Amino acid sequence: xxxxxxxxxxxxxxxxxxxxxxxxxxxxxxxxxxxxxxxxxxxxxxxxxxxxxxxxxxxxxxxxxxxxxxxxxxxxxxxxxxxxxxxxxxxxxxxxxxxxxxxxxxxxxxxxxxxxxxxxxxxxxxxxxxxxxxxxxxxxxxxxxxxxxxxxxxxxxxxxxxxxxxxxxxxxxxxxxxxxxxxxxxxxxxxxxxxxxxxxx
Numbered sequence: 001x002x003x004x005x006x007x008x009x010x011x012x013x014x015x016x017x018x019x020x021x022x023x024x025x026x027x028x029x030x031x032x033x034x035x036x037x038x039x040x041x042x043x044x045x046x047x048x049x050x051x052x053x054x055x056x057x058x059x060x061x062x063x064x065x066x067x068x069x070x071x072x073x074x075x076x077x078x079x080x081x082x083x084x085x086x087x088x089x090x091x092x093x094x095x096x097x098x099x100x101x102x103x104x105x106x107x108x109x110x111x112x113x114x115x116x117x118x119x120x121x122x123x124x125x126x127x128x129x130x131x132x133x134x135x136x137x138x139x140x141x142x143x144x145x146x147x148x149x150x151x152x153x154x155x156x157x158x159x160x161x162x163x164x165x166x167x168x169x170x171x172x173x174x175x176x177x178x179x180x181x182x183x184x185x186x187x188x189x190x191x192x193x194x195x196x197x198x199x200x201x
Contacts, residue, residue, distance in 0.1 A: 008040055010048045010058070017059045022106055026113045031055065057121050060114040064125040067096045068114060068132075075132035085190055086123030090187055093129070094165040094174075101171040104124075112168045130155045137194070146194040158190055 016037045020029045031052050035042040049055035074089045101108045115122050117163040133155035140146030164170045165183050173179060 005043065008038065008044055008048070008099070012038065012046055013048055013055070014059050017055060017109070018063075021059070021110045023116075026056075026110050039174055041130075046057075053117075061117045061121040061124070063111050064115070064121060066200070067093070067100075068125060068128045069095050071129065071132055075135050078139060082136055082143060082145050085136045086133075086140070086142045086191065087187055089132065090162055090165070090190075093162075093182075094183055097166050097171070098174045100173060101168070108168070109170065111138075115168070124138050126159070130159050133158055140194065148194060154194070156194070161190055162186055 013034065017029075017034050023029075024033060029043050032042050034055070035045045038045070044054070049058060071089055071092055074085055074092055077085060079180055080088075089153045100111075130152075134152050137146060137148050137154045137158070138151040141148040141151055146154075164173065165186070
């Protein structure tokens with residue numbers, strides 16, 4: 001049975017929007033397509049999302065948030081050593097991006113277009129990720145494992161230094177032979193840099 005406007009939720013609309021985007025791509029997907037997939041009028045969709053742009057931004061944010069949520073547990077695990085947390089966090093970010101690009105390339109390509117349109121959602125996502133990194137770097141600095149007098153700036157530097165392994169513009173490189181070794185080499189370099197002032201190998 002098709003949902004009524006009373007049972008229609010923002011989450012259901014976002015799920016349907018994702019399916020419509022997967023089927024039609026960002027250039028052809030419309031609010032009418034989303035409404036049709038849900039069995040409701042397009043006015044019902046507009047009651048939850050006032051414009052097509054707002055709907056596209058919300059579905060982009062939802063997609064980006066999935067990655068953030070995956071990583072948040074690693075960043076928050078204060079029972080583990082900061083070096084292990086940083087290594088695992090970066091590895092989980094790379095794995096999440098590779099999985100999205102490899103398992104659903106059509107949707108990944110669609111979201112690459114949508115993230116270009118939705119600078120606010122992307123900026124918020126990057127701020128969340130660098131905030132998680134800052135938490136790890138700060139824990140390392142406070143325990144004397146890392147030398148990082150400015151944890152926020154250091155976190156941003158780590159994020160940018162590992163850009164090749166999480167920015168979607170590099171997605172074609174993620175399945176190349178040897179990419180895992182290159183990733184490990186960059187992470188090792190980052191960790192050596194964070195320990196360098198203490199003279200640790």
